Amino acid sequence: MAETKRKRNTRTLKAHEGFQISKEPVVRGAVDDGLQNIGGGVGLPRAYGAPIFFAIARDPHCIFAGWNIDWLSVFEKAMPVDRQVHLRVHRADGVEEKSVAVEPMAGMHYVTTSEQGSYRVELGYYQPADVWHSIAMSNEIVMPPRGITEAADVDLVTVPFHLSFQQLVGLFGPASDTELAAVMSRFQKRAL
Structure with missing residues (x-):
């Protein structure tokens, strides 16, 4: 009985003669050509074209910042000391209001502000610990007024x-x- 079972398995394996185990990887690595291997073996670029950074007011106390940056080329020479990227929020008078660590690969972040007015948002990192390296600075962001606006005929x-x-x-x-x-x-x- 055991002999019959073994013969049946042998016949089944012969049906798949095209299968073999490779000694080398059959899927190219994402590092090889600057492409990310996203589901199903489709390679997509990490970043498209020139670096993009923008920031807009979402509401009277929140700014949305978005970016498309090739981080491998930014950190080619040296990684940040704290291994983090930061968003710094500057008021119109140039005073830094806030600095928050962000996930660079997320490509976006919401940051809250304390008061209505104009702001600029800057993306960068520290290397060494006390030296700021700016990657990008947004245009001026004017926060919308609080409250509901009056209805008008248009x-x-x-x-x-x-x-x-x-x-x-x-x-x-x-x-x-x-x-x-x-x-x-x-x-x-x-x-x-």
């Missing part, structure tokens, strides 16, 4: 996609952008 107009701005100016005459929008809004109300 005239909206749908501009036909086949009309260019120059054609509209020709139709309605030379005017400022506001006047042109008002004229088009009145025209649309009459047409409907």
Whole structure:
């Protein structure tokens, strides 16, 4: 009985003659060509194009910062002393309000502010411990006011996609952008 079972297994193995164990890796490493090996063996670049860093106000007390940076090239020569990347928040007068450690590979972070006003956000690291290395600085961020804004009547107009701005100016005459929008809004109300 044992002999019959062994023969059956032998026959099953012969059916898969194309299978063999390789002495070398069959999947190339992500380090080889700057690609990350993401599920299914699809390689994607770590960063796309030039480094990008931006920050915008999310609400009156929160800033959203986002980045797309090739960290391997940034830390090619030396790693940060504390092995962390920091976001520093500066008020309009240049005073540093806050510094927070962030996960660089996350590509984003929300940071809270203490008061309404203008801010700049800076991304960087320390190397050595007391020397700051700036990677990127955001443009000025103006925080929105607190509270609910008043409701106002607004005239909206749908501009036909086949009309260019120059054609509209020709139709309605030379005017400022506001006047042109008002004229088009009145025209649309009459047409409907």
